Amino acid sequence: MIEVENLCKIYGSTPALQDVSFSVEAGEILGFLGPNGAGKTTTLRILSGYLPATSGTAKIAGYDVHEQSIAVRQRIGYLPENPPLYPEMSVESFLYFVARIKRVVAGDRRPNVEAALKKCGLWERRKSLIRKLSKGYRQRVGIAQALVHDPPVIVLDEPTVGLDPRQIIEVRNLIKSLAGDHTIVLSTHILPEVSMTCNRVTIINRGQVVATGTPETLMEELTAGSGYELELDSTIDPEKLTRLEQISGVRSLQYLPESLEDRRQIQIFCEPNSEPGPEIVAACVSCGFNLYEMRRTRASLEDVFLELTTQQVTPTAEDMIEVEETQPEVPEPLDEKLDPVDNNQQDIDEPD
Numbered sequence: 603m604i605e606v607e608n609l610c611k612i613y614g615s616t617p618a619l620q621d622v623s624f625s626v627e628a629g630e631i632l633g634f635l636g637p638n639g640a641g642k643t644t645t646l647r648i649l650s651g652y653l654p655a656t657s658g659t660a661k662i663a664g665y666d667v668h669e670q671s672i673a674v675r676q677r678i679g680y681l682p683e684n685p686p687l688y689p690e691m692s693v694e695s696f697l698y699f700v701a702r703i704k705r706v707v708a709g710d711r712r713p714n715v716e717a718a719l720k721k722c723g724l725w726e727r728r729k730s731l732i733r734k735l736s737k738g739y740r741q742r743v744g745i746a747q748a749l750v751h752d753p754p755v756i757v758l759d760e761p762t763v764g765l766d767p768r769q770i771i772e773v774r775n776l777i778k779s780l781a782g783d784h785t786i787v788l789s790t791h792i793l794p795e796v797s798m799t800c801n802r803v804t805i806i807n808r809g810q811v812v813a814t815g816t817p818e819t820l821m822e823e824l825t826a827g828s829g830y831e832l833e834l835d836s837t838i839d840p841e842k843l844t845r846l847e848q849i850s851g852v853r854s855l856q857y858l859p860e861s862l863e864d865r866r867q868i869q870i871f872c873e874p875n876s877e878p879g880p881e882i883v884a885a886c887v888s889c890g891f892n893l894y895e896m897r898r899t900r901a902s903l904e905d906v907f908l909e910l911t912t913q914q915v916t917p918t919a920e921d922m923i924e925v926e927e928t929q930p931e932v933p934e935p936l937d938e939k940l941d942p943v944d945n946n947q948q949d950i951d952e953p954d
């Protein structure tokens with residue numbers, strides 16, 4: 603449903619995206635995960651047809667986002683990081699307004715608006731003024747405006763930022779309920795968001811894709827921290843400890859800060875899919891180590907994320923200047939240009 607190949611975006615001389623490629627199958631939720639400034643928003647804006655790429659291609663349902671941008675906009679719903687909502691409009695009026703802006707034919711507006719209200723749990727609040735809604739409900743309105751033309755693809759930029767923990771759960775559940783009928787790309791810098799909501803994850807760092815897979819396969823492939831933690835007598839001979847490193851399946855060994863004066867804690871890192879626990883115990887016995895505790899440690903998605911994204915490079919002064927110089931050239935998304943002057947009940951094709 604979504605095919606992105608070798609996407610590059612350069613703002614002035616600042617490369618924001620470099621050879622970004624990924625694909626999303628119909629009905630999937632892809633988590634687009636990366637730290638601040640990684641290039642998530644840039645990618646989503648290119649996908650939505652609001653920003654041209656410098657090179658590379660992106661296709662939505664077979665349509666090229668640049669060459670066939672009208673066809674793409676009909677098939678994609680976009681929730682920007684700061685969704686433009688008109689606080690003095692009611693939820694329903696706003697959705698009729700957006701349906702009209704998105705050229706939903708007159709006869710389809712009522713069923714589409716009603717479907718979006720119901721899918722987003724807004725039916726009871728449809729007559730409420732947007733300014734009277736909580737932030738969580740306003741975010742639902744943002745998602746409903748992305749859905750109102752019933753697009754097969756929905757792109758959500760940081761959809762849970764600024765919500766309280768209960769609202770976060772509600773919005774995540776809403777997003778999960780939309781999968782299947784819709785293909786979803788969700789950008790986030792929050793790890794639990796990905797493991798709780800998404801089928802697959804693409805990790806992006808400094809404009810480059812550094813990993814793609816299911817949360818589970820990523821953890822298996824990149825087994826940072828996967829191994830054993832041992833607590834041994836502090837009198838052990840460090841020379842003898844190297845015996846543990848020679849065991850098949852053991853990758854490396856590291857001392858951890860000691861918890862007690864007479865104990866020494868050691869982290870053993872293992873190769874993927876290896877289980878050298880019995881050999882480690884046997885080596886401890888044959889070396890005469892007093893083993894007080896041995897614990898299996900497994901990589902978390904957080905370990906994977908940190909391993910892949912911590913090699914940050916501090917921007918040079920030159921980089922900073924380029925960023926400032928190029929900002930005004932970037933067009934604003936169409937959604938952000940919705941004209942509140944159109945907030946006219948006569949113009950809005952809505953029921954009594």
Ligand SMILES: Nc1ncnc2c1ncn2[C@@H]1O[C@H](COP(=O)(O)OP(=O)(O)OP(=O)(O)O)[C@@H](O)[C@H]1O
Nearest residue numbers: 613618637638639640641642643644925928929932
């Ligand atoms: N309009 C612009 N002009 C110049 N540089 C820009 C512009 N927009 C983004 N950038 C730069 O491109 C890079 C990627 O930015 P982008 O907003 O896509 O990242 P992000 O992953 O969405 O970050 P965040 O989570 O902070 O929104 C950053 O270095 C950013 O400073």
